[in-house]
Amino acid sequence: MRRGLVGALGLILLMSCGGDSVSPTNPNNVSLAGTYTLRTINSSGLPYAIQSSGTTVQITGDQVTVADGGSFSETTSYKVVATGASQVGSSTGTWARAGSTITFTFLTGGSGVITGSGDGTNLTLVLGALGTWVYTK
Numbered sequence: 414m415r416r417g418l419v420g421a422l423g424l425i426l427l428m429s430c431g432g433d434s435v436s437p438t439n440p441n442n443v444s445l446a447g448t449y450t451l452r453t454i455n456s457s458g459l460p461y462a463i464q465s466s467g468t469t470v471q472i473t474g475d476q477v478t479v480a481d482g483g484s485f486s487e488t489t490s491y492k493v494v495a496t497g498a499s500q501v502g503s504s505t506g507t508w509a510r511a512g513s514t515i516t517f518t519f520l521t522g523g524s525g526v527i528t529g530s531g532d533g534t535n536l537t538l539v540l541g542a543l544g545t546w547v548y549t550k
Contacts, residue, residue: 443533444481445508445515449548451475456545460492463543469494477536477548483507485517 451474454461460471474490487504504522508515517527517538529538536548 445479445510445531445533445536446481447533447550448476448478449531449536449550451477451546451548453547454544462494473499475546475548477538479508479531479536483509487522 451459451472453459454472460473463470463472471492471494472489473492475487477485477487479485485506485508489502489504490499491502492499502522504519506517506519506521506523508517510516513530515529515531515536517529519525519527527538527540529536531537534550538546538548540546
């Protein structure tokens with residue numbers, strides 16, 4: 414009986430030391446696919462006022478949809494303060510990741526390149542003079 418108990422304990426210990434170890438996930442390998450909703454601009458909530466060519470625009474919403482294949486689309490809702498007119502703009506483009514840096518290149522509805530970072534749940538984009546825009550799924 415004692416011999417059987419020792420053998421069973423040994424087997425349990427051997428099984429618990431097996432290959433089921435959990436290693437941390439590398440955030441650079443996490444899929445970014447999904448739709449991200451803008452939460453803050455420069456740590457402030459929405460709406461967020463931006464001066465552009467002497468016109469004040471309030472950003473009221475923004476969504477970025479990222480596809481695993483390297484494409485993205487963006488829809489921005491904003492209001493021109495002087496006229497009160499609400500408008501929606503859209504853009505499309507490509508994205509690529511190099512290490513922890515994500516680069517978005519606009520092909521339609523905008524131009525230029527924006528860099529940032531993401532972990533599959535959050536997306537942080539740095540838009541030069543427009544500051545840091547933080548999105549969540």
